[in-house]
Structures are given as structure tokens and as C-alpha cells.
Amino acid sequence: MTSTAASAATTDKWSAQLRAHGRRVTKQRLAVLDAVDHSPHADAEEVAAIVRTTLPDISLQSVYVVLTDLTDTGLLRRIEPPHSPARYETRVNDNHHHAICTGCGRIEDVDCAVGHAPCLTPSDTHGMNIQIADVLYQGLCSDCAAKASAAQRP
Structure with a gap:
């Protein structure tokens, strides 16, 4: 095409x-x-x-x-990542999550851990019919981790 x-x-x-x-x-x-x-x-x-x-x-x-x-x-x-402006994506209605690098701010999609919405079972629903769970993983991407490791070497 x-x-x-x-x-x-x-x-x-x-x-x-x-x-x-x-x-x-x-x-x-x-x-x-x-x-x-x-x-x-x-x-x-x-x-x-x-x-x-x-x-x-x-x-x-x-x-x-x-x-x-x-x-x-x-x-x-x-x-809405912490300490960052809102971000937008066209991947909707699949209840995926996000991993965000705390060093450079890179955002990656993370598929649902269980495979069906809402991906997590809350300990108490408070009478709500839970449809979506929004998980935000935070850490260092491999590039930022390598830079941090190199900076610590004498």
C-alpha cells in the first residue's frame, strides 16, 4: 500500500x-x-x-x-503523568497502563497484566461497578539507568 x-x-x-x-x-x-x-x-x-x-x-x-x-x-x-502536562493517545478501550521513566520522561504502553478489564481486583469496590484500573509504573529506562551507572563510576 x-x-x-x-x-x-x-x-x-x-x-x-x-x-x-x-x-x-x-x-x-x-x-x-x-x-x-x-x-x-x-x-x-x-x-x-x-x-x-x-x-x-x-x-x-x-x-x-x-x-x-x-x-x-x-x-x-x-x-496525566506526574509533574508533566497531559498526554494523548489513540489507543483507547483496552485498559492498558503506562510505564514512565523518571529520568527522561519517556512513556511506554504496558499491556494489561491479567488480560481483561479492569486488570486489577480492588479490595473494596465501595459499591461501584469497576470498569477501568489505571496503573502508572515509574522507574528509569535503560538509557537513563546506563547514564546514572556511568556517572557513579570513578
Whole structure:
């Protein structure tokens, strides 16, 4: 499949999903979805920079509005790492988790440990029907661990 055909197929997929969620298909929504799809875990400013390669006049505020709308509809997932701006991804509805490097901030997806939602069984549900468990693993990636180890050598 050529990149033009792949791009058209992706546009068709996002267009169908927007319509299924009762949203108009706009170039701004398609550009934001494409940006987040190609740069998972990007923050709003990173998304805006990517979108501006095709829509140079889009404002950061417009990107925020689209990100919020697409998150509210369930087409995007918003994650909020500690000490970091919100990040966005198109991987939704599978209850995966995230591992974050405390050194460089790299974020990686971690599949559900059990294989079915909500992946964890709480000790007390407090009468709630638990649907999602959100686990955040934090540590050093191999690159940061190697740098830390090299820095400790005499």
C-alpha cells in the first residue's frame, strides 16, 4: 500500500469514527487524530506543532478544544503523568497502563497484566461497578539507568 493509499485509508477510518460519535468531519479533527496517532503520548504543544505542518494557522487553543472534544467522545485517551502536562493517545478501550521513566520522561504502553478489564481486583469496590484500573509504573529506562551507572563510576 502506498503512503497516499495508507493516508486515505487512515482518513477514512477517522472520518467513520467521527461520524459514529456524532461529530462532523473537519480538517482540524482529522489533523489532530493523525498527529496523536503518529506520536502517541504527545502533549498539546507537541500535537499543535505536528498539526501546524499541514494547518499552519491553527492556534494552540483550537488544538486544546479539539483534544478535549475527542477525549470526551472516547476517540482519544488523556493520560496525566506526574509533574508533566497531559498526554494523548489513540489507543483507547483496552485498559492498558503506562510505564514512565523518571529520568527522561519517556512513556511506554504496558499491556494489561491479567488480560481483561479492569486488570486489577480492588479490595473494596465501595459499591461501584469497576470498569477501568489505571496503573502508572515509574522507574528509569535503560538509557537513563546506563547514564546514572556511568556517572557513579570513578
